[in-house]
Amino acid sequence: MLQLCLTVHTFFNLAVITFFYFSRKSASFYTSIMAVEFEGGVVIGADSRTTTGAYIANRVTDKLTPIHERIFCCRSGSAADTQAIADAVTYQLGFHSIELDEAPLVQTAASLFREMCYRYREELMAGIIVAGWDPRRGGQVYTVPVGGMMTRQPVSVGGSGSSYIYGYVDSNYRAGMSKEECLKFTAEALTLAMERDGSSGGVVRLAVVSEQGVERQVILGNQLPKFSTV
Amino acid sequence: TEEQCWGTWGKNIKCVCFYRNALLEADINKLGFSSPAARKTGTTICGVVYKDGVVLGADTRATEGMVVADKNCSKIHYISPNIYCCGAGTAADTEMTTQIISSNLELHSLSTGRLPRVTTANRMLKQMLFRYQGYIGAALVLGGVDCNGPHLYSIYPHGSTDKLPYVTMGSGSLAAMAVFEDRYRPNMEEEEAKRLVRDAIAAGIFNDLGSGSNIDLCVITKGKVDYLRPHDMANKKGVRTGSYRYKHGTTGVLTKAVTPLNLEVVEESVQTMDTS
Numbered sequence: 001m002l003q004l005c006l007t008v009h010t011f012f013n014l015a016v017i018t019f020f021y022f023s024r025k026s027a028s029f030y031t032s033i034m035a036v037e038f039e040g041g042v043v044i045g046a047d048s049r050t051t052t053g054a055y056i057a058n059r060v061t062d063k064l065t066p067i068h069e070r071i072f073c074c075r076s077g078s079a080a081d082t083q084a085i086a087d088a089v090t091y092q093l094g095f096h097s098i099e100l101d102e103a104p105l106v107q108t109a110a111s112l113f114r115e116m117c118y119r120y121r122e123e124l125m126a127g128i129i130v131a132g133w134d135p136r137r138g139g140q141v142y143t144v145p146v147g148g149m150m151t152r153q154p155v156s157v158g159g160s161g162s163s164y165i166y167g168y169v170d171s172n173y174r175a176g177m178s179k180e181e182c183l184k185f186t187a188e189a190l191t192l193a194m195e196r197d198g199s200s201g202g203v204v205r206l207a208v209v210s211e212q213g214v215e216r217q218v219i220l221g222n223q224l225p226k227f228s229t230v
Numbered sequence: 231t232e233e234q235c236w237g238t239w240g241k242n243i244k245c246v247c248f249y250r251n252a253l254l255e256a257d258i259n260k261l262g263f264s265s266p267a268a269r270k271t272g273t274t275i276c277g278v279v280y281k282d283g284v285v286l287g288a289d290t291r292a293t294e295g296m297v298v299a300d301k302n303c304s305k306i307h308y309i310s311p312n313i314y315c316c317g318a319g320t321a322a323d324t325e326m327t328t329q330i331i332s333s334n335l336e337l338h339s340l341s342t343g344r345l346p347r348v349t350t351a352n353r354m355l356k357q358m359l360f361r362y363q364g365y366i367g368a369a370l371v372l373g374g375v376d377c378n379g380p381h382l383y384s385i386y387p388h389g390s391t392d393k394l395p396y397v398t399m400g401s402g403s404l405a406a407m408a409v410f411e412d413r414y415r416p417n418m419e420e421e422e423a424k425r426l427v428r429d430a431i432a433a434g435i436f437n438d439l440g441s442g443s444n445i446d447l448c449v450i451t452k453g454k455v456d457y458l459r460p461h462d463m464a465n466k467k468g469v470r471t472g473s474y475r476y477k478h479g480t481t482g483v484l485t486k487a488v489t490p491l492n493l494e495v496v497e498e499s500v501q502t503m504d505t506s
């Protein structure tokens with residue numbers, strides 16, 4: 001009797017799991033994101049894959065979210081959490097900017113992210129890189145990983161794919177690179193991460209944020225830089 | 231103020247629900263019963279943006295565990311005259327969520343004096359679902375046409391959304407997505423878009439156990455909505471070829487005994503209802 005109950009229960013569980021495939025697993029960005037400072041602005045980049053379990057829910061995601069005119073954030077972790085946080089911070093920063101009647105500082109945006117990520121650290125899973133340009137301090141990159149720490153770095157990588165490129169980034173980053181060199185550096189690093197990390201892939205989205213504004217570009221799969229053919 | 235900024239954070243609701251449900255579940259299992267199965271729409275829903283608007287499609291099977299509870303349920307819900315929403319997941323959750331947002335959107339539309347925008351509906355839905363931290367099992371495909379053109383969003387139970395030209399959700403979404411990835415082109419004509427959605431839902435119906443029965447379509451363009459229910463009866467019940475009824479007199483009657491039951495009225499009271 002008990003065995004019959006167990007079999008039915010297990011079968012029911014399997015059925016529930018099959019039908020509940022999307023309810024049980026939330027959409028996440030186990031991803032590769034990166035941001036680099038250069039003289040006069042920042043270069044940010046991300047892959048474009050969102051997964052629910054082993055299924056790619058969106059293969060052309062845009063993880064580079066504008067928070068203000070010249071401030072962006074790169075999102076990694078839970079899609080729902082990061083979207084909600086980004087929407088909340090966009091509202092707060094917009095309000096703050098209107099009160100101040102001037103462009104907000106990148107540090108302010110990063111602080112707002114940190115406030116939220118630290119206060120609700122038990123409930124959230126969000127690793128965010130805030131990058132942008134402001135008139136006072138130029139191009140800046142702040143990283144707010146899971147847990148809610150905030151620190152400024154000249155170059156920052158994040159997401160599950162970042163583990164594979166720490167060595168590459170540390171050895172290839174030089175202070176004082178130009179905009180084109182930064183773009184090439186970011187594209188190559190993200191390509192390497194996407195190559196090795198199963199949760200990253202798709203296209204590489206890049207953006208340059210500077211005093212002149214924002215320039216966005218997309219590097220499609222077949223146009224990515226090529227490394228070894230192994 | 232704190233309330234303004236963190237308004238969407240339903241920490242209290244989540245804690246209370248979680249502990250109460252955990253206690254109930256533990257007690258029920260001790261007695262040997264299992265909790266009742268929620269009626270789900272193990273489903274195939276999809277949407278596509280074409281030249282003039284949006285085509286939404288859905289199957290019509292609702293399941294309770296492994297049994298089909300409703301062979302012809304309607305999964306394309308009305309949100310506003312120019313916005314419709316397909317729902318997958320727990321049937322009650324999708325039904326109620328879409329009704330709540332439809333009601334709020336109508337009030338918002340009266341307040342602004344304008345036709346509602348799809349992005350407004352998207353934001354309302356995602357903020358509500360995020361507040362409940364995924365406990366409302368509603369996976370939605372939201373589509374419509376507003377002053378900025380046609381829009382299509384997919385909304386997940388935890389509150390994340392994607393804005394894309396073609397989306398699929400539900401247990402049959404992989405089958406439907408395969409069809410879309412093969413044949414989607416930007417700026418299709420209406421007939422081609424309807425055929426594509428019909429084929430995607432059919433792929434879900436015939437290759438996924440949780441989806442079945444008919445195909446419903448909803449074509450939304452600027453100023454016009456075609457709610458085609460059913461668009462395609464893919465699973466018509468077969469007609470019986472022979473009659474298995476026995477003719478009168480086939481079974482011989484051997485004996486017949488009739489016992490009348492004599493009932494006497496013991497008490498009679500009349501209560502008049504006030505039907506004014």
